[in-house]
Amino acid sequence: MTIAVYPGTFDPITYGHMDIIARAAKIFDQVIVAIAASPNKKPLFSLVERQALAKQALDGHQNVSVEGFDSLLLDFVKKSKAQVILRGLRAVADFDYEFQMAAMNRFLDPAIENIFLMPAEKYLYISASLVREIAFYKGDISGFVPEHVAKALYEKGQV
Numbered sequence: 001m002t003i004a005v006y007p008g009t010f011d012p013i014t015y016g017h018m019d020i021i022a023r024a025a026k027i028f029d030q031v032i033v034a035i036a037a038s039p040n041k042k043p044l045f046s047l048v049e050r051q052a053l054a055k056q057a058l059d060g061h062q063n064v065s066v067e068g069f070d071s072l073l074l075d076f077v078k079k080s081k082a083q084v085i086l087r088g089l090r091a092v093a094d095f096d097y098e099f100q101m102a103a104m105n106r107f108l109d110p111a112i113e114n115i116f117l118m119p120a121e122k123y124l125y126i127s128a129s130l131v132r133e134i135a136f137y138k139g140d141i142s143g144f145v146p147e148h149v150a151k152a153l154y155e156k157g158q159v
């Protein structure tokens, strides 16, 4: 049984995240979307809201679950009995940060593999922060997030 943990802030979940999750769901027996509390990032949505938005977005996947965590990622991974940490790579700009984090995680626990997946080209430029900004100015975000997420973003009315 291969279990992958896909950690992130998911503030909110986008089609880019969902593309990575759909790919992972075909490769791994179980995918746990692990939503980090990340208080230092001052998320627009609370942890509970981010979990609810992700759960609804991922309803169709039998082997995908959504959980929140507020601890060291590796502790969450071990507790979940996962063997893999999954991250998405969009562009070269992501590489430095992801490389550093994967190297740190490997140093802390060499038994856990860090695996990267690339989304479909049309999702390469989506970032949750840009989507939040477009939503703030009432722009069209229907190509970036599912309808219920767009509705929640417009209701927040802040960046």
Ligand code: ADP
Pocket (backbone or CB within 6 Å): 007, 008, 009, 010, 011, 014, 015, 016, 017, 020, 086, 087, 088, 089, 090, 094, 118, 119, 123, 124, 125, 126, 127, 128
């Ligand atoms: P974090 O704050 O940990 O970067 P994010 O929610 O922004 O959390 O991203 C979680 C993961 O999803 C990261 O690995 C990020 O690179 C990846 N990701 C974000 N947007 C996309 C996208 N459009 N396509 C593919 N991967 C993405």
